[in-house]
Amino acid sequence: MNFSSKYLERAVDEISSLPGIGRKTALRLALHLLRSETEEVGALASSLIALKERVNQCHTCGNLSDHTMCEICANPTRNKEIICVVEDIRDVMAIENTGQFKGLYHVLGGIISPMEGVGPAELNIESLIKRVSEQPPLEIIFGLSTTMEGETTTFYLYKKLAAFDLKLSAIARGIAVGDQLEYADEVTLARSISNRVPYENSLSQNHNS
Amino acid sequence: MNFSSKYLERAVDEISSLPGIGRKTALRLALHLLRSETEEVGALASSLIALKERVNQCHTCGNLSDHTMCEICANPTRNKEIICVVEDIRDVMAIENTGQFKGLYHVLGGIISPMEGVGPAELNIESLIKRVSEQPPLEIIFGLSTTMEGETTTFYLYKKLAAFDLKLSAIARGIAVGDQLEYADEVTLARSISNRVPYENSLSQNHNS
Numbered sequence: 047m048n049f050s051s052k053y054l055e056r057a058v059d060e061i062s063s064l065p066g067i068g069r070k071t072a073l074r075l076a077l078h079l080l081r082s083e084t085e086e087v088g089a090l091a092s093s094l095i096a097l098k099e100r101v102n103q104c105h106t107c108g109n110l111s112d113h114t115m116c117e118i119c120a121n122p123t124r125n126k127e128i129i130c131v132v133e134d135i136r137d138v139m140a141i142e143n144t145g146q147f148k149g150l151y152h153v154l155g156g157i158i159s160p161m162e163g164v165g166p167a168e169l170n171i172e173s174l175i176k177r178v179s180e181q182p183p184l185e186i187i188f189g190l191s192t193t194m195e196g197e198t199t200t201f202y203l204y205k206k207l208a209a210f211d212l213k214l215s216a217i218a219r220g221i222a223v224g225d226q227l228e229y230a231d232e233v234t235l236a237r238s239i240s241n242r243v244p245y246e247n248s249l250s251q252n253h254n255s
Numbered sequence: 256m257n258f259s260s261k262y263l264e265r266a267v268d269e270i271s272s273l274p275g276i277g278r279k280t281a282l283r284l285a286l287h288l289l290r291s292e293t294e295e296v297g298a299l300a301s302s303l304i305a306l307k308e309r310v311n312q313c314h315t316c317g318n319l320s321d322h323t324m325c326e327i328c329a330n331p332t333r334n335k336e337i338i339c340v341v342e343d344i345r346d347v348m349a350i351e352n353t354g355q356f357k358g359l360y361h362v363l364g365g366i367i368s369p370m371e372g373v374g375p376a377e378l379n380i381e382s383l384i385k386r387v388s389e390q391p392p393l394e395i396i397f398g399l400s401t402t403m404e405g406e407t408t409t410f411y412l413y414k415k416l417a418a419f420d421l422k423l424s425a426i427a428r429g430i431a432v433g434d435q436l437e438y439a440d441e442v443t444l445a446r447s448i449s450n451r452v453p454y455e456n457s458l459s460q461n462h463n464s
Contacts (some may be wrong), residue, residue: 050326066280075274080306093265093270110263112261
């Protein structure tokens with residue numbers, strides 16, 4: 047691309063350095079910003095600065111927060127005896143949206159992925175072990191993806207946590223609510239049969255943990 | 256979405272106000288920025304501010320520039336007798352990339368679109384008429400899209416410019432180089448036949464205007 051303005055070129059360079067945004071999209075966004083009001087562009091820019099300067103990781107669980115302890119860890123009504131281990135804060139948001147889980151979280155900040163150079167040391171695993179040894183909960187729920195990397199991470203955590211006297215569980219895998227059996231993949235269907243639950247449990251939509 | 260940080264929420268709100276970026280993508284981008292270095296986020300934010308503060312429209316043609324006159328209008332080697340009218344600076348960049356056009360441009364900044372509330376007054380049409388009446392070129396090339404809106408805009412310009420003593424032309428429509436006839440749509444194929452060119456012209460790949 048030949049740019050007629052070096053400021054436009056710099057903005058396109060910066061925007062296209064974001065993941066999943068190519069140079070054509072970056073140019074489209076830059077031209078949109080040029081047509082926007084100065085205040086709107088200023089608000090966007092300052093929100094990005096504030097994001098980086100003001101958002102912290104919760105010292106206890108790794109969730110994002112404006113304080114050193116997140117709202118969930120600071121909430122006295124949450125059940126401190128259950129910790130759900132998740133990959134990312136997006137998983138925390140997804141589980142919180144269900145309104146079904148009243149325990150605490152531990153956000154790993156990723157999963158073990160040798161291909162991408164992410165080992166256990168890069169994740170919040172040490173802090174989980176420390177947390178569990180200092181104040182052992184009754185149960186830890188593994189809430190990681192069923193991908194190869196997710197299963198590897200879960201197994202690694204399982205090995206690390208097996209020494210503690212805790213209940214270790216994993217979120218249920220099975221046929222999604224509303225899905226038809228005939229379209230389910232074989233592995234999921236097989237697992238949904240081997241992990242079948244008492245009929246009364248399958249009815250309770252508002253079963254709180 | 257329930258956000259654990261109001262700064263994160265504000266950043267997601269701002270990013271998702273950009274066209275074509277939904278809240279899930281905005282969250283993904285915000286989390287990427289959180290993981291980036293402070294300097295990188297600062298560079299992105301300052302590039303957006305500089306974009307808005309430092310980039311001007313060329314007073315002559317409407318192209319974007321860091322000065323009051325763009326590089327193309329300021330270039331003494333360009334042919335001032337031919338003006339190509341385009342919708343957007345992206346069209347200028349696309350034509351410049353071919354290296355085939357040595358004339359000047361006039362960037363309308365959009366096309367007439369009653370559905371989106373864009374009338375002739377919103378576009379750089381008045382400045383084109385003024386430019387042509389002050390210093391008449393020999394030829395004006397209409398380089399707008401062949402959509403309904405593009406054709407309407409071209410016809411509007413044609414009516415406005417018919418009073419001047421100029422050659423008015425439109426960029427050629429036809430089968431794209433490398434395309435097979437059988438896959439071309441009927442309208443394009445019909446037009447490529449009625450607008451056929453002498454065989455010698457179809458050979459010249461480096462015919463400069």
